[in-house]
Amino acid sequence: MIEMNDVWKTYKNGIKAINGIDVKINKGEFVYIVGPSGAGKSTFMRMMYREEKPTSGKIIINGKDVGKMKNKNVPKLRRDIGVVFQDFKLLPKLTVYENVAFALEVIEENKTVIRKRVMDVLSLVNLKNKARFLPDELSGGEQQRVSIARAIVNNPVILLTDEPTGNLDPDTAWEIMNLLDEINNRGTTVLMATHNKDIVNSFRKRVIAIEDGLISRDEARGEYGYED
Amino acid sequence: MKIKTFGRHSKEAFKNIGRNGWMSFASISAVTVTLLLVGVFLTLVLNLNAFGDQLEEDVEIRTFIDLTAEKEQQDELKAKIENISEVESVTFQSKEEGLDNLIDNLGDQGEVFESLKDENPLSDEFVVKTSDPQDINRVADQIKQFEYVENVEFGQETVNRLFKVLEISRNVGLGLVIGLLFTAMFLISNTIKLTIVARRTEIEIMKLVGATNWFIRWPFLIEGVLIGIFGALIPIGVLIYGYYFLTDLISTRYPTFFIDLLPVTPFVYQLAALLVVLGVIIGVWGSLTSMRKFLKV
Numbered sequence A: 001m002i003e004m005n006d007v008w009k010t011y012k013n014g015i016k017a018i019n020g021i022d023v024k025i026n027k028g029e030f031v032y033i034v035g036p037s038g039a040g041k042s043t044f045m046r047m048m049y050r051e052e053k054p055t056s057g058k059i060i061i062n063g064k065d066v067g068k069m070k071n072k073n074v075p076k077l078r079r080d081i082g083v084v085f086q087d088f089k090l091l092p093k094l095t096v097y098e099n100v101a102f103a104l105e106v107i108e109e110n111k112t113v114i115r116k117r118v119m120d121v122l123s124l125v126n127l128k129n130k131a132r133f134l135p136d137e138l139s140g141g142e143q144q145r146v147s148i149a150r151a152i153v154n155n156p157v158i159l160l161t162d163e164p165t166g167n168l169d170p171d172t173a174w175e176i177m178n179l180l181d182e183i184n185n186r187g188t189t190v191l192m193a194t195h196n197k198d199i200v201n202s203f204r205k206r207v208i209a210i211e212d213g214l215i216s217r218d219e220a221r222g223e224y225g226y227e228d
Numbered sequence B: 001m002k003i004k005t006f007g008r009h010s011k012e013a014f015k016n017i018g019r020n021g022w023m024s025f026a027s028i029s030a031v032t033v034t035l036l037l038v039g040v041f042l043t044l045v046l047n048l049n050a051f052g053d054q055l056e057e058d059v060e061i062r063t064f065i066d067l068t069a070e071k072e073q074q075d076e077l078k079a080k081i082e083n084i085s086e087v088e089s090v091t092f093q094s095k096e097e098g099l100d101n102l103i104d105n106l107g108d109q110g111e112v113f114e115s116l117k118d119e120n121p122l123s124d125e126f127v128v129k130t131s132d133p134q135d136i137n138r139v140a141d142q143i144k145q146f147e148y149v150e151n152v153e154f155g156q157e158t159v160n161r162l163f164k165v166l167e168i169s170r171n172v173g174l175g176l177v178i179g180l181l182f183t184a185m186f187l188i189s190n191t192i193k194l195t196i197v198a199r200r201t202e203i204e205i206m207k208l209v210g211a212t213n214w215f216i217r218w219p220f221l222i223e224g225v226l227i228g229i230f231g232a233l234i235p236i237g238v239l240i241y242g243y244y245f246l247t248d249l250i251s252t253r254y255p256t257f258f259i260d261l262l263p264v265t266p267f268v269y270q271l272a273a274l275l276v277v278l279g280v281i282i283g284v285w286g287s288l289t290s291m292r293k294f295l296k297v
């Protein structure tokens, strides 16, 4: 599903963010990416959906070499990968429904398909009753649920989440974790970069620790392992 | 592209124009001013060119033949002139014909010359035409060197001055128009940059969920095209009406005006089409410029 072979990444400004990573992640796994700030977690994930190109090495997603992929094929790759951020990135003037539907409209899905899929995914994230609300009228947890709904509405096989609980209080963070777990149980591979020690330690999953752009630890049911 | 998708892109483009109302207005105005000048300038240049062509047709070298030349020497001279490669035609005009022409041209006042018929003061001449009027100076100089040539005459000053004026006005106009085109393009690209900045989250999400690059680009491209077309409307109106008015004025009030203007149709329609095309080009150019810099797709 996801495979990296000796991947290196040096940014244009000379910063070496990833220094030779080998990893394999199978379909249906749930993986935490942990490590100190600046270790390269976000870079690691950004290379998967070709937001960044690796400087050298091979990244295979769904059997395709992402690093060598032509620009015109990148949109197709991204339709297979959902991405969620700490800051939600919702469009403030669109309602919850419209925000989620937007993801399908811009890939030219037809109206009836859009309607059905959006309603399905809104009921999955438990926001059907707030479909007509604007993002401003929602709590932080609800906003994050909308952004998750938008990320998975096209049924991607991989869901990348970069500190999805970073802006949320502990209870709300748990609520998001349960949602991600449910999405994972439906077969989607979920990667989650996080600094949330409590969650990693109590909701045990595979843990990949990155330090100075290298994998320092990879444990099947690992612990967070840092003091913060 | 599906019609529905095109509809969506156009709607977005209109929304963008409305969202940056003042900047859009400034860009449209810049296009308007530019195209208005382009239009006026083209009208002038094309008419001057037509006038120039007309004049060029009339340009000829009158070669006056020395009175002492016999028929044989005249033929020799003619052959020599015809041998100059730039020369198109050489026509002989006897002094009698010359006098007749003169009398005809002068009309009533010509009658005084009737008495000269017995003692014709004119010379026989060759009327020489060159294939390219620009060569006339050089050819005239050459002819002057030949034997039995008394004198050469041509509208040297007028011709030279006209060519100069045409050239200068062409260059100045061209410089002005190019400068304005860049200004308009720059303003459009700035307007679209504002749109792109205002919609960066939207664009970011579109990229993330796998919208194609062209799907993202189209609204901005259409925005540029619309600005270009809106900018062309006023100039087209002004020029069609203005040109119509001018030709009408000249033909009714000054029927003897020395320049024949190009006929209103199809001239104004060609000009209108050209202005729209130019507007669209500036618009597309402006949006491509800002897309390249700010859209990064």
Ligand SMILES: Nc1ncnc2c1ncn2[C@@H]1O[C@H](COP(=O)(O)OP(=O)(O)OP(=O)(O)O)[C@@H](O)[C@H]1O
Pocket: A011, A012, A013, A015, A016, A017, A035, A036, A037, A038, A039, A040, A041, A042, A043, A044
């Ligand atoms: N776009 C970029 N251009 C240049 N350098 C970058 C860029 N993004 C990240 N970096 C650098 O690369 C290194 C790794 O950054 P990255 O964002 O991957 O770390 P991270 O593990 O996600 O950190 P955090 O936990 O704070 O989110 C850092 O030194 C960072 O400054």
Ligand SMILES: [Mg+2]
Pocket: A041, A042, A043, A162, A193
């Ligand atoms: Mg990060």
